[in-house]
Amino acid sequence: MKNLRLGRKVLPLYSVLALVYLLIPIVYTIVFSFNNSERSNTVWQGFTLDKWINVCNRPDICESLGNSMLIGVVSTFIATVLGTAIAIGLVRYRFRARSLVSLSLFLPMATPEVVMGAGLAALFFNMGAEQGFVTIILAHVMFCLSFVVVTVKARVQTLDPVLEEAARDLYANPTGVFWRITFPLLLPGIISAALLSFALSFDDFIITYFNSGPINTFPKVVYIAAAKGVPAEANVVASAVFLLAILIVIGSQIMGSVRAKRLLK
Amino acid sequence: MAFAAFSSSNPKLSHGPVRSSKVVLALLLPGMLYLAMFFMVPLVSLIITSLETPAASGAYGMYDYGFDVSSYVDVTTRYLPQILRSFGYAFLATLFALIISYPLAYFVGVRLRPRPLIQKLTLTLVIAPFFISFLLRTIAWKQLLSDDSAILNFLRSIHLWGEHQYFLGTPAAVIWGLTYNFIPFMTLPLYTSLERLDLRLLEAASDLYANPAAIFRKVTLPLTMPGVISGTLLTFIPITGDYVNASRDFLGSSSTSMIGNMVEADFLQNADYPAASALSAVLMAVILILVSVYVKRTGTEDLL
Secondary structure (H helix, E strand, C coil): CHHHCCHHHHHHHHHHHHHHHHHHHHHHHHHHHHECCCCCCCCCCCECCHHHHCHHHCHHHHHHHHHHHHHHHHHHHHHHHHHHHHHHHHHHCCCCCHHHHHHHHHHHHCCCHHHHHHHHHHHHHHHCCCCCHHHHHHHHHHHHHHHHHHHHHHHHHCCCHHHHHHHHHCCCCHHHHHHHHHHHHHHHHHHHHHHHHHHHHHHCCHHHHHHCCCCCCHHHHHHHHHCCCCCHHHHHHHHHHHHHHHHHHHHHHHHHHHHHHHHHC | CHHHHHCCCCHHHHCCCCCCHHHHHHHHHHHHHHHHHHHHHHHHHHHHHHCCEECCCCCCCCEECCCCCHHHHHHHHHCHHHHHHHHHHHHHHHHHHHHHHHHHHHHHHHHCCCCHHHHHHHHHHHHHHHHCCHHHHHHHHHHHCCCCCHHHHHHHHCCCCCCCCCCCCCHHHHHHHHHHHHHHHHHHHHHHHHHCCCHHHHHHHHHCCCCHHHHHHHHHHHHCHHHHHHHHHHHHHHHHHCCCCCCCCCCCCHHHCCHHHHHHHHHHHCCCHHHHHHHHHHHHHHHHHHHHHHHHHCCCHHHC
């Protein structure tokens, strides 16, 4: 492989620079959550923990955080149930409409958010439906569904059908097979699908903005505040969500690698 | 990889067992009905709205059902600069994202392969921007690149940047933000295909006296083409519809507005629902055409 030696030093350097570029705005956002600023959070005024302790000094941010969590949890639950069923059906069964199903799952991922947002708003408007929590959740389940299917499907594909057959041979009924064999084996995939779905829902701005009516979600409050200057409390919420998500991901990776090492021994 | 996962030519899938169609129906029907109701019906609703005419009563924001294509003529002439700008910005941002992502994905997917834990942790850093608010990371760039920011002042001090030249509000700033915000969509599919790349093939090419450039062009790139295709599509498409980066309160100005800004203004501020719907329908149509041409050209017709 002597021909590949050229990139031996250039490639790691390039990658480190690219990673630094990717992390700059994240570090900036976290650092400015500790800024002792008044209204707008543009100039460094000194370190304080005050914004972290008193996030609810900005009631709009605090309220929108609650709304976004509620919407995220409900949408994730519905999308995960519907999506897991589709993933199992797609991998385990052969049927004629498969390509149609795949296409209709792919299209929502290949549609710009502004089209989906305006389309749903036009539908709700034509139906005379009032915009609020229900319309936001209906929209979020729709765009999370395809991502759940993709994530869970990858896990179903690694599952050996022989395990379920063995359970059936031992006289387990279909419900028993599902809850005692299939579901536990699929759980890691289902959990990562749910996390992805929650992250998508929590951070969605464009589709939500078209379909939220009077309800304020966290991204919507940030967008409205952007005209005048976003308060440090918004950085606190974003940083807390970021750190929590990263901890979950890194924790599960380290646990997975420890388990893999133990299996090798 | 999103696209590969949906490919119908996957051999694993076509050998799946055939069993009771009732079970398949029970598994698929709820989700499919949901998508029909809240994805397909809204698109139809959008087309119906785009063909409506102003209400006979003349009331503001009210429209009657009709078959009036004048909204389409109107938006494609009035918003032509925004339409061209959206696709131009999306093209450049996708290109930059590819240039930044490919070497990074190669490093993580190939070079870090002997160390699985470090590989996974680095991959987490790559997708880290996903976990912090999209709007706040854009605002972070806005402040980092503002007129009196440390970065611009430094560039001025070494005479790389003009004394009275600003960055925010220019097309370059919008493309900068678009590139940054959508990079993970490029890196992940690239990583997935590079991680599966069989290194023995590179060794074989090297043994046959291929130089590194030839190895890349004839072996690595063709084998990772599925990743390049899905990465470019997953980056390009959302960018064409984005309006946050180009908006005045973020990185853009009134001279950088894109299709999304116009849809938002017409739908949410001007109550011109037919125009907003027609513009969305035009965007959707152009994207569907581009995607099918792109996919046919690169020889993966079974992608959709």
